[in-house]
Amino acid sequence: MAGPAPAAPDRAALGLVSDCASCFGLCCVALPFAASADFRSTKEAGKPCRNLQDDFRCGIHAELRETGWRGCTVFDCFGAGQKVSRVTFGGTDWRREPGSARAMFEAFPVVRQLHELLWYLSEALALPAARPVHGELRRALEAVDRLSRESAEVLAAADVPAIRAETGDLLLRASELARAGLPGRRRNHRGADLVGARLAGADLRGANLRGAYLIAADLSRADLRSADLIGADLRDADLSGADLTGSLFLTQPQLTAARGDAATRIPDGLTRPAHWARPSDGPPAAGR
Structure with a gap:
């Protein structure tokens, strides 16, 4: 019988908890969205949302769902925003230094995907039944974490689909181990x-x-x-x-x-x- 799992990585320590106050509003600028039930209007990637204020806060944050922006209430960058703002670009403000904007906006969705993988890997490491693959999970987490802290140039060249596929296979193995002992079909x-x-x-x-x-x-x-x-x-x-x-x-x-x-x-x-x-x-x- 599997014993308790080793302590899972702390998600806050990995920077996976969003801190909008430490971000330059990247989700409100870098990502595109189309007019739909989730978004009141269409916005192109790299163009600031019309609700983004000069202090990088949302001007209608308290009324997003009621005013046709419920997609914004669902989104979570898993801490990618503050990492790109404060780590990748060292606190560079894309408004004050427009030359950094394009690279910053391209790095954000890459780091967001990497942080989502880190979230999943940290959960898998908390599953006692997945102990047979804990070593592989921990090595994958360390590799993805290292990549998420690389320069904008390295991030731009990262093969994220391949990383997701490889990590997904490992997470599936952890899932199968966790569900193997359940009764019934x-x-x-x-x-x-x-x-x-x-x-x-x-x-x-x-x-x-x-x-x-x-x-x-x-x-x-x-x-x-x-x-x-x-x-x-x-x-x-x-x-x-x-x-x-x-x-x-x-x-x-x-x-x-x-x-x-x-x-x-x-x-x-x-x-x-x-x-x-x-x-x-x-x-x-x-x-x-």
Whole structure:
């Protein structure tokens, strides 16, 4: 029987927790978006969002969802913004030094992908059942972390798709080890088109939902314990009353993109989205 896993890398120490106050608004400039249900208007890559203020803060941050910018509330750079701003470019302000802007905006999405991989690797290292691959996971984490701290020139030349593919294979092995001891048949919906699927109350314990399209799917009261959700698209999925405890590789952006309620059980380390239904949305709770 596998013993407890060694202490997982501290995500804050790895710089994986976003600190917008230490960033030059890179997500509001470097990335493009198209007018849709998530964004009120279209913006080209490298062009500042119209809501970005001179101090690099969002002028409508408190009203983003209500004013047609809910995509902004879902996005998380996993700390890439402050690393590119403060480490890669040493505090260079793209407004004060416009010559740095293009390289900075190109580096940001690369580091963002690397930080997302670091997030997954740190989670895999916390899985006791994945102990047989902990050595490989730790070496991969160290290599990705080193790359994320390289110069803008090195980052621009990085083969990120190859790194993602190699790391993804390793994470899959960790996932399979973590789910191997679960009872019953484990469903494989990897990459499946489950848009709008009716899965209310479904037993999806230990299921492989990697990259599955679960947009607007009804997952209310579904049992998703220990399910592998890496890369699953949960936009507008109904997670009301669902059990996500112990689910693998679920991120805050995925959770925030979905719908849930006070009965939704979420993994440790994630935060219940502010827009989800609260106990106050129904009958008054006892003692309130």
